[in-house]
Amino acid sequence: MSDDIILEMRDITKTFPGVKALENVNLKVRRGDIHAICGENGAGKSTLMKVLSGVYPFGSYSGDIRYEGQQCHFNGIHDSEKRGIVIIHQELALVPMLSIAENMFLGNEQATNGIINWDKVRRRAAELLKKVGLREDPDTLITNIGTGKQQLVEIAKALAKDVRLLILDEPTASLSEKDSQSLLDLLVEFKAQGMTSIMISHKLNEIKRIADQITIIRDGQSIETMDKADITEDRIVTSMVGRSLENRYPHREPNIGETIFEVKNWSVHHPLHPERQIIKSVNLSVRKGEVVGIAGLMGAGRTEFAMSVFGRSYGTNITGDVLLHGKKADTSTVGKAVKAGLAYATEDRKVYGLNLIDHIKHNVTVANLPSVSSKLGVIDDNAELRAANEYRKKTNIRSSSVYQITGNLSGGNQQKVVLSKWLFANPDVLILDEPTRGIDVGAKYEIYTIINKLADEGKGILVISSEMPELLGICDRIYVLNEGRIVAEMKASEASQEKIMRAIVRGEEKAA
Template identity: 90%
Template structure:
């Protein structure tokens, strides 16, 4: 008989007006890596918050049994005491504290109320080595990359004598290299007997490391499958309740004249003025064309987009921007928008949305004159516009008065798109438009992109997912270390050709 470390039975969780979970069942075997899949808003994170005590006993119905005992956690400290540790998608690290301080925050290595810093740093070094880091424990969190921060979170969990590790979208913000390193670490922990639950949208990662998968849809557990039965098609069908014959909706391009052009664009780092981040980029986008920018993390893709859009990044910016063949002033965000340019940021939570405000205000914020008369906002007109774009982009919400921060990631992304669609740009730059959202929501985003291209807009897509660029783009630029090192027609492009262009670019830069 297989040893079961965790069993959740009949879990039901209700928020005002919404049933987030309904009779969900989950059984996790000791020593397994158990994946949980589902669309955004399906209830995955809610279930894990019930398990970890974020939602305390009494706020939900159902039973949680851990190591054979009934659990009645009233807070996260209760679950951590028995070895259940959750790492949320939004990392809970304090940027201006050191690695060691972060690792033992709330779990201080103290005697008689006085922190023993020698013991703290010694223990921190031991745990950092376990996760493959050689950083000095005194290094500030702000001075290490996202991939290393994720490993610090895991080391922090190990410091709490973790037996069941829960990871919520652990690779969502990581490069391919950092993602693989993290997955390898989880597999290594498995050999040491650690049980893990991983929430992820990345089906290739799940197939690689998961022993079992539970699929949740619309707040209900649909099925649990063993490793031998796992296929991407089966997961997708369970997640969305239908088959997705093609991950990328078909489109017949109708490409016109050049609508957007950037010439000899150069940008220097805002904190290190001697360092050139963008080095003489030339690119163009035609009417009705979807153009991709591929490249590894740190290639300069986001820096390029932000610098073009109102000089939002960098100093000593030089070069020219043309819209419809005429010079365009994009020196401020306001002027860039007025010129017909829009930029949907990769960080929707920080730069893309006002999370504490409702959908209606977020949709209209980039084009307030469009809902105003004599400088005064017409509330009914704004309501009409918000409802129209809610319908157009299929934002799933109770109404346009729902707080944006309470929406799933995919629906938040649709609000970002709605905001810029209402601004009616000629050129839309989409930076990681499907990051952290599920396959069903991705398909809807691709459909919106296709519709915009069909209306004659120029679309520039930045993505770390090469299959995504290959699936939706008519043409792809390859960026490496701030330079364009390749340009490929969509029908000729492949992951191998993109990587070859990057490697050739690195060789040229080194010579």
């Protein structure tokens, strides 16, 4: 660990219309360290890193940036990359219909006299993929790999550049526990090679494990920086939210009724490779007032299952039945699924969950327009405004107003807009796919409280999460999915991370 300062940001202030995102923020990063940045949603973490990387160019903010002893005025991301500063955003920037190799070298083409050397591209891509633990063929299209693997491609893409300061915004948010640990090991390996990293993360166990220093940002201001020896979860939480959180998961006394939602003998094949069966005769149920979890490793088929049930949004050759209130329900399209009383909050809010170029108001009401419309189908603007403001308040969306463009919100606040949209639709059953991905501990507690309230109202809740402590903390019952099959079902009170992992391992042995 060195006291040599590679980066210093002084008195950084950044203002958007109606919102002061950063106010006199200060940050010092030591050469060769892994420096973590924590804060609640909307605290300004991602904004600060966008200032550093030139996404917000010099002149759009006030304050100074000194990197490797020199004052820097970055007018775009290419300026910062030339200095060895590479940022990987929380929302991935990959082109779905290009290959892994093409994405990795997009804007950084391996060319001589304007002619790309594709052999060199594929060879170098394969080397970098191996370094981040991916075995995919470099010619595989991005659209054919999952979100977690796409995150690893982004990291490999960063390594393809001469990176000396790597910035990662929630790098493990979409990864399974196993893949998250592998990524953290990679960062430690990069550190041993002399690379400096800045990591934005809400996962306090990860920060405690690998961070040399941590800076807390709250409400656009830098609160404190602490060394590794001083890092404790309680201190981080208190600095982040300005108060202590006695319990991570709110208490609930379940009042569970009759079965409200069933899926029987559900099978799904890959949309591009119909010979591959992704979901294999899945049976599950959710009762009134019950919170049910689906655990599993990345690639187990959890999201594919949820999307196939909700309007057959994924897959082909789908067979099986969906029952709501004991009767077969037609969920063959998204519209029919919503009408039947089903809602699905996607893990990929950027692609499937939101209209990022529209404001909050329209995003909140879009799934239930009849509720804010006249009998003639004309939208009542005042009714829509009241509804949007009500759910903005209920889910604590941090914004200047409901007229703020959704794409300008932090990732966590975008997720709250997704949740608000489906709460306003008033479903009987709500499927939540990674509902707290990229959300800080304070906001997580708010989301858990909302989930509990919905269960108390008699809704059925199905939660997909890569964080096993989360499933154990909020669910009444847990299914374990592995390679498209349900391999275990257990009461949350009788479950543990070890028991879930044993079920997965046994399932792999049976499949072998």
